[in-house]
């Protein structure tokens with residue numbers, strides 16, 4: 206069985222972060238492991254507290270993983286401090302990790318900031334050069350380029366700039382657009398759109414985490430980057446279309462939509 210690890214924060218409400226990543230990896234047929242960078246006290250309405258791991262402990266988590274069950278792909282999500290980012294970069298280099306997907310998580314769907322400003326610079330310097338693909342959303346793309354991204358032409362220009370600067374592929378996610386949900390992949394000097402029908406579902410907590418984990422899972426299974434993005438886009442559309450509605454705010458998605466067997470049946474009343 207192929208394997209993947211998520212290096213990210215825990216979301217106590219289970220919709221984003223480590224929990225979304227593990228559900229996604231399992232539903233996509235890979236064995237999931239985790240190195241937790243932070244605990245968040247969070248639900249569908251917001252984040253109330255964050256407790257970071259120490260760099261030493263995060264390093265030990267990564268040692269435990271890489272020296273035993275070597276991951277076929279790595280997904281990196283919320284990492285809020287420079288010292289943690291530097292630890293991850295050093296360990297990924299030491300273990301020659303492959304298929305690294307970096308989701309430059311900055312702000313939660315609910316509006317909470319998940320990374321310090323100074324750490325954004327460290328992320329760019331230390332982790333972006335190790336990535337095979339970066340997956341910023343539109344606000345993150347604006348922070349990374351310093352340009353406004355309002356049109357499809359802006360998306361192409363911004364993704365090109367990021368890709369050229371860090372020598373890796375960039376998937377600029379269009380979930381924050383008003384009408385469509387079209388994502389743009391810029392890789393090796395060319396671009397391709399992955400078009401998605403906007404699903405009228407206000408419950409989008411964890412869409413970014415889910416997409417990047419689905420890409421990592423498919424890379425782990427040996428699909429090309431383009432195929433992995435296509436399959437991940439299908440997965441997120443299915444999980445949103447299942448119309449789960451939990452919690453008082455922007456709720457989580459249904460990762461069980463693709464699983465239908467005796468173990469998922471509910472009792473009949």
Ligand SMILES: Nc1ncnc2c1ncn2[C@@H]1O[C@H](COP(=O)(O)OP(=O)(O)OP(=O)(O)O)[C@@H](O)[C@H]1O
Nearest residue numbers: 314342378379380381386403404411412413414416
């Ligand atoms: N309403 C929607 N209908 C269809 N696809 C969507 C919708 N909202 C988001 N997506 C898709 O979900 C994926 C994640 O995109 P998005 O821009 O929401 O990421 P994000 O902002 O990083 O997520 P998060 O809210 O978890 O931080 C993309 O493939 C995007 O096109």
Ligand SMILES: Cc1ncc(CO)c(N)n1
Nearest residue numbers: 214215216221222283313
């Ligand atoms: C732990 C965690 N990671 C990422 C996000 C972004 O959605 C979130 N809300 N919480």
